[in-house]
Amino acid sequence: MSIPVVTVGDSRDDLVGGLERLHGPVSVVRRCSELAELLAACQSGLARAAVVAAGGEELTASLVDRLSAVGVVVIALTDSPEETARLRTIGVAAESRAVEAAALAARISAAVAQLSGTGHRPGRAGSDDASSLAAPAVGQVPRSSGANPATAGTAAKGRIIAVWGPAGAPGRTLVAANIAGELAAEGQSVLLVDADSYGASVAALLGLLDEAAGLAQACRLADQGLLDADALLRIATTVATKAGTFHVLTGITRADRWTELRAAALTLVLERAREIADVTVVDTGFCLEADDELGFDSGAPRRNAATLRSLELADTVFAVGAADSIGVPRLVRGLAELRTAVPQAAPQVVMNKVRTSAVGRSPERQLRAAWERYGPSAPLTAFLPSDPAASDAALLSGALLLESAPESELRRSIAALVCAPAQRNKKSFVFSSTAERRAKG
Known part of the structure; x- marks a missing residue:
């Protein structure tokens, strides 16, 4: 089953087209002009993943938490190491702007599977590398045990x-x-x-x-x-x-x-x-x-x-x-x-x-x-x-x-x-x- 994806910003046409030509893993259902439009589309149940090519600096932990609550993972495209670190802190997976369509589709599929299976979100700070998907989400908390x-x-x-x-x-x-x-x-x-x-x-x-x-x-x-x-x-x-x-x-x-x-x-x-x-x-x-x-x-x-x-x-x-x-x-x-x-x-x-x-x-x-x-x-x-x-x-x-x-x-x-x-x-x-x-x- 194809994963519906919404995008925001002027991502490379060949990237979006490449995602479509994969015919299976993901499907781009809407290209949004701004982050507010993307948020509305996700909250309406239109998508399971959001690719943010522009406006990533407007992403906050609260906004990402709202998207996670409706079952949407967020992946941002950036080439800045500082922005990558910031995004991972608030629960956003970051990929290079030069990422290939197949690699991005695989990342989206893994992130959606992880969120669906455990309630976890990708890219949290503390992961060993950018591909780690095992860290808990901002909105998820571990069970208290009383132990230190x-x-x-x-x-x-x-x-x-x-x-x-x-x-x-x-x-x-x-x-x-x-x-x-x-x-x-x-x-x-x-x-x-x-x-x-x-x-x-x-x-x-x-x-x-x-x-x-x-x-x-x-x-x-x-x-x-x-x-x-x-x-x-x-x-x-x-x-x-x-x-x-x-x-x-x-x-x-x-x-x-x-x-x-x-x-x-x-x-x-x-x-x-x-x-x-x-x-x-x-x-x-x-x-x-x-x-x-x-x-x-x-x-x-x-x-x-x-x-x-x-x-x-x-x-x-x-x-x-x-x-x-x-x-x-x-x-x-x-x-x-x-x-x-x-x-x-x-x-x-x-x-x-x-x-x-x-x-x-x-x-x-x-x-x-x-x-x-x-x-x-x-x-x-x-x-x-x-x-x-x-x-x-x-x-x-x-x-x-x-x-x-x-x-x-x-x-x-x-x-x-x-x-x-x-x-x-x-x-x-x-x-x-x-x-x-x-x-x-």
């Missing part, structure tokens, strides 16, 4: 921790920011990402200026295929504490900027984050709806794409809920939604703001008993005590708990979530007691 990716591949890569929780301010941002601080104090390189598309607040919690949305800038460069490790580090804000330093990608400054956080671009940002940081901590939004009812265009931006994609890509997901009569039912319902939206996620459930005044005597025991009786299959992993005085002091000073309240039980409980036991027991400035520090003078 550094142990699975030949090149060491950082892991991603996503902190999620249902509506109602269960304390996602406080937990995410302090996890980042504790890991940095442990000596790891850390990137904290604010991916909440409803109420980004990492910058405010850390006392940072939020005029520039770091994550939006990174997504914009990633969408164009221009985000490398150095660019990501330049965009990120450096936060220095007494115990360690980490980087932050601040969130969007207004809720109506959520369209800048597209799934394909965010995927590339988090891929780069794995390269520059041992751990990337993502503070996500609460909503898990797929937004399909918001529009008829399946390729349109999705309000919750940043949250869903972060959870899909995460190696570890912490589900944070408030330990009270409102927060617990919300968390139970939220975990059911999470299981439906991101079935590969295996969340570690964290009860936050635990206090006897809201739960009764022996709050941890009562919460465990209620969870075992009414809660979902995911077990409770940790309990974070309510400590409004320590939390307020940290917020007032724009600092983390390890600085403003290093001996608080809340801070110690958050550290216990992510830090190695050996490191927690070390007699360092961060983890030693007040008495030990006084003894040292």
